[in-house]
Amino acid sequence: xxxxxxxxxxxxxxxxxxxxxxxxxxxxxxxMVLHLVLVIAPLATLFACLLLSVQVVRRAAxxxxxSKQDRAEYLLVRRLLGLRWQEQVVIIVLxxxxxxxxxxxxxxxxxxxxxxxxxxxxxVDLLGFQYTQLxxxxxxxxxxxxxxLLNGVIKYYINIKKGEIGERTLLKLRFLLYxxxxxxxxxxxxxxxxxxxxxxxxxxxxxxxxxxxxxxxQGGTLATVxxxxxxxxxxxxxxxxxxxxxxxxxxxxxxxxxxERMR
Numbered sequence: 001x002x003x004x005x006x007x008x009x010x011x012x013x014x015x016x017x018x019x020x021x022x023x024x025x026x027x028x029x030x031x032m033v034l035h036l037v038l039v040i041a042p043l044a045t046l047f048a049c050l051l052l053s054v055q056v057v058r059r060a061a062x063x064x065x066x067s068k069q070d071r072a073e074y075l076l077v078r079r080l081l082g083l084r085w086q087e088q089v090v091i092i093v094l095x096x097x098x099x100x101x102x103x104x105x106x107x108x109x110x111x112x113x114x115x116x117x118x119x120x121x122x123x124v125d126l127l128g129f130q131y132t133q134l135x136x137x138x139x140x141x142x143x144x145x146x147x148x149l150l151n152g153v154i155k156y157y158i159n160i161k162k163g164e165i166g167e168r169t170l171l172k173l174r175f176l177l178y179x180x181x182x183x184x185x186x187x188x189x190x191x192x193x194x195x196x197x198x199x200x201x202x203x204x205x206x207x208x209x210x211x212x213x214x215x216x217x218q219g220g221t222l223a224t225v226x227x228x229x230x231x232x233x234x235x236x237x238x239x240x241x242x243x244x245x246x247x248x249x250x251x252x253x254x255x256x257x258x259x260e261r262m263r
Contacts, residue, residue: 037238044245052248087168088212091161095216098154099224101147106228108144116140158217162209170205177201 116137123130131139174197230237 037235037242041238041242041245045241045248048245048248087161087165091158091165091213092216094154094158094161095213095220098151098158098217099220101151101154102221102224103228104147105144105151106225108140108147110232112137112140112144158213162213164209166205166209169208170201173201173204 116133122133122136124136125131126136177197226237226240229240
């Protein structure tokens, strides 16, 4: 009796809070999935964020938040950003502009199916004009095509700017390395400057191009897709977040293990 009452309460709660209607006498596995998506996963995500915050505060209190290696990496990143900061700003702006276009590529297909194909309320008034079903379908399809093309153009220019930043950063670093080598006394000049200026600093150029462009674009893409999913269906958005707690713990551990192996 208590189990049936609990399932009834959870069903009514889903219906009142998020408008998700559950069929009568649903199977047991559906209640398990709903509890996992709506209760366990959000609490686990909150717990993971709190745990990470406590670790950061503890390291800061023990003066271990920034080790010597962390400071060296921070200075390297700041130096790289300072070399081509104007172009880094361009990449950030392009990454932000790409998100509304991405949302349009997700929203327009829904509008085409629900508004232009399955709807029977025609003609419709839009921006002072009346559109028949065929007119609306053509209009939305053209807008969708434009959004796809614009999204591809923005991605193309982002990749172009990444390449330009990487190549110009390498050119600047090689010039600084060569100038330091030429300024040293002749006895202290080493022949290792050639492989150092070619192979060893090559990854730095790629990193300089990706250091801001990739987080802004990929992070914005993740936020835009999650926003679209939550707007369409909160259950679907919550289900997409069920793997976040696992990723917060598993991926950093695996990445740390890979970094130690690579060294």
